[in-house]
Amino acid sequence: MFMKNLIKEAVRRFVESSKSSKVQLISHFDTDGITSAAIMSKALSRARVNFSLKIVKSLNDDFVKSLPSESLIMFLDLGSGSMQLFSHLKEVYIIDHHEIKTDFLPNTLLINPHLIGDREELCSAGIAYLFAKELDEKNKDLASLAVIGTVGDLVKNKGKLNNEILNDAEVVVKKGLLIYPATRPLDKALEYSSSIFIPGITGNSQGVLELLKEAGIERENGKFKPLLDLNEEETSKLITSIFLRRKDYDNSEIIGDLYLVKFFNKLEDARELSALINASSRAGFSQTSLALCLNNKEAKKEADKIHARYKQELIEALNSVASGIINKIEGRDYIILNAKDKIRDTMIGTVSSIIAFSQNYKEGTLIVGMSYNGDKIKVSMRIAGSFNGNGRKANELIGSVMKFLEGEWGGHASAAGCTIKKTDEEKFIELLKKKLEVEVVQI
Template sequence: MILTDINTFSSKFEEKIKGNMIHLVSHFDTDGITSAAIMSTILKRLDAQFSLKILKSLSKEDIQDFPKDKILILLDLGSSHIEELSSLNNQVFVIDHHEIKDTTDTTKINIINPHLSKEYENLCSAELCYLIGRKISSENQDLSHLAIIGMVGDTMEKHINKTRDKIIKDANVKVKKGLLIYPSTRPLDKALEFSSKPYIPGVTGDPKGVYEMLREAGIEKIGKTFKALIDLTDQEMKNLVTSVMLRLSSDNKEKEYLGNLFLVKFFNKIEDAREVSAMINACSRMDHPGIALAFCLGSATAKKRAERIYVKYRQHIISGLKHINKNKKIKGREYIIINAQDKIKDTIIGTMASILSFSSIYKEGTIIIAMAYNDDKIKVSSRMAGRNPKSPRNLKELMESVAQTLGGESGGHKHAAGCMIKKEHENEFIKLVKKKLDVEIVKV
């Protein structure tokens, strides 16, 4: 079981870091940032001295640049680079949940990864960090809300396993069933206007469309503002669900867009965990991971800055969706390739792919490949459409295969993966992906 593995890992972790300098490395998404916030707090409470670096992705060059005289702790990354990490003379700890090759030799490093556990439990890196902290000291229970935010950030909220349920109870989180539009704690008109998961045709990005739908649902302003989603009556919620579903085209749409809302206490207010997660993610995607981390650690100044960044980020998202909608895409059987080039930030292209995968624009199982320039490289994000796609195709293997052919690097999961290639291989990449997907479709 994962908790047995956590206990073993935690004991060795606490023993090895005593009196040593530590270099903490974490991914820049919500799970990575919350993992970094949890782990940095744990280390401070242990009086450990450490440096911290947040990365968009982990490359071989990054590993070569790691300090040679410090213990390395990698959070939410590392599983795709076990061989390189094993060759270092450093003591290495990896806390990650990404898929790992069955043939990988992990004996030379210390790793906790649910995929290596005898009984797999779907946990994110922030949850793993929290469980380690909780094992080290009960004082760290106050970090449990960050684990929940990280979990929601990695869209794992549909599956509440035994271990996750314990974390939810530790965090005293209120779980409420409802329409998966966020923030559920803010005025409904604004939540709908900026809704990207789901993307609602004729409503997202269109204030007139929002008012028309709310009028149709019989939801009116109270004074000068609309109610928040969590404050709707049962009848108002039913009416709203009907109005939203009429605008979506997915077969199992009601099941897809109704689910758990996690309400956490953050800055002494009850907040929608998805909204907090989105703010953290926005800061990193807009090149401010330091603000995201400070926000998680409770800085009021960082909170104000994060709120401003989030407004700009949502504007970028709406603009990006409009660009994708208007511009030419490469369409194949059960796949689509979107080459945004320099029109969408490389830090946002993955979010675009995710939004489209949940949007019901494409049928379940459709592969979405989204590309954007990153200096002299191209960031590629791939997603499989649908909330629980049952396609036998594996995006991690697809990205790995193409990236290796072109000398790039890759990582991810079966239904969500990515890679980084040189810009000079742009056309070759598209040809290779089309060829591989066309062959796979024939096989399937």
């Protein structure tokens, strides 16, 4: 198997080089990046490798130039689109699953599923885990982190290597409602759910109680049972009540596989752990996210608090979109949400993703979110519905616009993003609209 052989060769070279060089880990700040960093940090600590770690939002020329040229550099969940920046570095390893945009350099070893096309869909945490396992079989206990990273990055759990990871993690997979956390009281899960936005329910405790009363679900011993403990009849009634409020839902959107992993000596919903990690890091507390991944119970408590605040802010952001507060530009099969300073730049991607999966727009519709970040603008692009609706590819669309602007960009077919100068705000919108209008004519 090509990927396994590539990882085996990378580990062989890494072990030899790390004997005489300090290792610098650079990882992305989302769930996939944080879980990748946790896996690699634990594996290198066990191997007694001298290393340091930095968590970053993105790569730019100035940051890369600041890296020690004599160190062994390993990029996690980023780097595939920035290899042209690494020529001055002695030895570079890239563990990533994003699009490869530049030519290979002789000093760089890339481990990326794009090298083998679509035959295996892995996230960066999955690759990092397989690397760690090749380094030492004892690292099999880190498999749960790879599952959390996979769930957090919306990568479909398919293929032999993903199945290997699921088996190593001893994951419990159950069919159920895709509202999380599935292990927490149902009323709270519904009220604070950001995975499925239900008008009048999400963010509304009274609306939740009315929904549960309608579904015939009552408290037991003073509290509602968790979603996982609902029987078949209760689950069916709850689904019916949700459908009555959102007739545009289909079964595939709200019913699917729930992944339960062993964490803190009990089964936890992988989606909830992913959300805790993501929220804490995006709120500026990446060290809390990392400590949580490494089973620090105090970090878990702190992450719960951060996540509660994050979810409330996210619900407010979604409501601001629904109420029309956010500037909205709509065209044929696209919508541009220019939030300016009304939604944080670290949240605009999540908002765009939720809207893309909301069924409010037909499959293939392009969802573009924009948010200010100092003198820059964060842009997040998603394709509504499936992972590649109507053949559109978000990374190709954003790349075609960024040819005319300065800034970093990257992503996948279903989700891509870029950072542009604030002064290019109107130019970006006009270039994108022009590109989409040409696309319509070609259709």
